[in-house]
Amino acid sequence: MDLATLKALKPAEYSQAADGYRSTSDIAGEAKDRIENQIAAAMRNALKGDAADAALGQLTELGKNFHYIQVECGLVAAALEAFSYEMEAAKRKLDTALADARSANLTVNADGSVTYPPGGQKGEDGKIPEGGTAGGFLDPTAAAIGRSAANFDPNPHHRAAQDCADLIAAALQEATEADTKWAPKLRALKADDDLTVSDSDWADASSDGKGVQSAGKEYLDSLPQPPKDNDPKANAQWWKSLDAEQQAAWISMRPDTVGALDGVPAVARDEANRMVLAEAHGVAQGVYDDWLKKHPEPKRFEKYIDPYTGAVMNFHVETQEWKRWEEERKKAEKPLDGMNDIQKRFDATGIKDLPEAYLLGFSTEGDGKAILANGNPDTADHQAVYVPGTTSDLANFGGGIDRMVNVWRVAHGNAGGDSVSTITWLGYDAPDSVLKDAPYEHYAYDGAPAFRNFLDGLDQSHSGGSEAHRTVIAHSYGTTLVGAAVQTGQLSANDIILAGSPGVKVSNAEEMDVPKGHVWNEDADWDPVPSLGRLGHGGDHGGRDFVIPSDPEFGANQMVTDTSGHGGYWNPGSDSLLNQALVVVGKGDDVVLKPTHDGPPVYLR
Template structure:
């Protein structure tokens, strides 16, 4: 870039272009939301049959196209704004140097050099002559004819030092000022050139294939584009105030509200994983960020799985035994397929919106790796606008590869609660943001709950901070999930009105009053089946509750609900008494809870 180019440059033109891409991103986002929400909901409500199934498939593909467009245009918007910021900083330096030159009576020439007049004390009867000094900072455009800028920064630094010596010894005070200003001009030109050269390939990379199919490779490429744009925009993003270090969910909520719309858009575009994981932010913001993360991760994992399948080693050795190489390969395959199965389950929940009246889903947390088990927080209905909000915490064996079952339980609780409180907004959240025990022996330890309790507390406080008003909140734990709830309530005032547990092996406390919601708001149920009794009384034996009590013991002090569950996992069977009792508590219809006398 030349001096004349930078002098005429208008960073606002890049910002205007960024606004255009921002508008395109918003339009694509609205189209995606309409297809995935209102239109899908209407189709699921009114249509059935083979043709409807095919139509829904096409709508999903179209929604994916708009989602990809939304993300890529958002990246272009933020990249152009970051480039404009870099160029504006460089031009500001240039303009300051030119203004100072004018104030000092110096002339800045079209090539960036600076001419100074004669001046100073006479030497041998003559006033020291004026002259012209070229700029001496390095440039990435050394080959341009007549360019006064040095092609080498090292050589430039040496030249600048010599120039300063000469300026100080020459007797003309104007020369030293001209040298300093010329070098500032060259520095500004160099910085603008570096910004242009850094952003040009990143912007060129933000292109899509000329087809109508968003492939796994496209999503993986979008993730690569995001990393490149984020690296280039470090200084630009650095001007945005970071969330409070070790801040509470309320602190996070205040921080988010204090950002401008553009700052929020930039953070969602370049740091979606961070935004999506931040407790205290609005549900729709977290959902938008986490859906972008999931789309890109899904593309990445599908590419990795395809590459792995193409490189399958020999399965059996000469004696018919499986080879160690194949077993290791199969372990990787199973793991990748499991993660993808979890993402598929989440997407299928999105696609069920409208079926049997099911509301839109909000992805409030997502990380396929998350301490090995993965992380999924998904709400049926917007928790920020809910009259009744329930948070369901699953137990032992929960993993993203099997998350479909727990998402289904959230749907079941929503449907039954919606029937029990027509006209009210209900949100049921499946919360899986902890490293759950993988086996029953592991579940005899309270250490998993000790790590998970603070996370649950933060999430509940975040949901409370994000909601403009207030809602009736129920926390529901199954099996070891109840232990997590107890650990949270043991140390903090848990932001909940009711606590419901099913098949609980113990809650880390000895009495219902220790949970902080009042003994008349602690509800427990168990099943008579062998597997559920093993879990509950096994927990009692190993001491997951103080004084060896479990919530279904009468001396625990809570209310024991009737249950017709046929086993440890049957509390959500359709039309069951167990499910109705949960819905009655979730909706505050306590008179409809059937107690076990």
């Protein structure tokens, strides 16, 4: 970039352009939310048939377009702000050099060199030292030599001219580097000329985001930084301290950071995590599609040949080659499973009054993590947070979503007009195997701090007139994590429901950080986990070892459980589900408890 161009440049104009793109991003985001959470939701709840399905399909595509516009325009805005920031720094440096030159009566030439007049004391020849022209040096060694030569010059204007020339050269170099860096980044932020937002578009958006993030590091570093220890209170204060432009920049350039911060409002976390999800899905779909291209499906069926007679039978069986291919295909597709389940939940908003979903956490690292809420927890009167157990990962996250949808429906129906938010929290690395991993306690203790932080974050982000009533619901090894969280810190909850618990590391309900009488337990017939798990995760009580929540001496309210097996506690229409929902909405007095001996069921009221 030459001197004339930088002199004429107005970095503020790029910031103003960023404002326009940011406004477009906001408008697109509002349109997406209106389509998904209002228009499409109302149609799902009221209309049926092929015509309705076709209309919903078109609305879904329109929503995807608005989401893509929201993300890409947000990236353009962030890129323009970063470019403006860097050019503003170069322009300030140039303006300083030009002002210094004017005050020293120096002349700045078109090429950036600086001419200085004669000056200083007369020499032995009786003449005043001549003037000259100083060119700017960028190389540190050359610049040092240039300054040294200027210092030895009897003309005092020489050093001033050299300093101005060096500053001008540095400003022009910074401006040139910024222009060279950002021009291709901005050109890359261009969508295909069609109305279909494909997975490859989102994969490109992911690449675009990484490019803007890398190029804009200097700009992002200039903004207030999030706390390093993920303290929910500090996170909330940091977010509130940002203006709208800074919040938008963080979401666009570091959605993974914003989406993972406990204490940040649910709306902001949801926006950030949906970006991460869409881009991760696009990348994963591309990987899966490539696998399919490289591994074409073999012949699936062949006629059965009797292994004893060699006779060809008149029926078909699957080939061994196809079975091996199908097994590998499922492995290749597995990263998409949980992401597809999350999208299915988004698309279910409105069905039987199901509220909008909020994606409060998402990561594909390791086995994957995800946190999803039915209804906005920041405005809810009642919150329920569910912790799944062994074998839980992103690929099977859909099961946890379904369980909390079931709880929401029954809780909503018994809430008496209060608002309810139910949350599936897979924010830890759960044991992969019942036999190999679940006996170990480190999964629980490793995940406990993250769980406590999440609950504390809900306290910080809640915007209702009063504190929310919060119930922790845990299943299987998830109950062990809750116990570990209680044992090693303070749990922010009003009620705790334990289902199919192998033990919670502590031996008494009074140790569970909730008021007396607010620990609830469900132990179904034919659920082997409580009996088997007590040897690894039971607590010690009054000289008895391996006490679990199902034991009378633990002191939990033993709820009537009419389901069987380890996974049926959330079956629709069951008393097991109803009892949980009643606790969630603060109606524990209506819960039916198991008889203490052989008497009838017990009510607390």
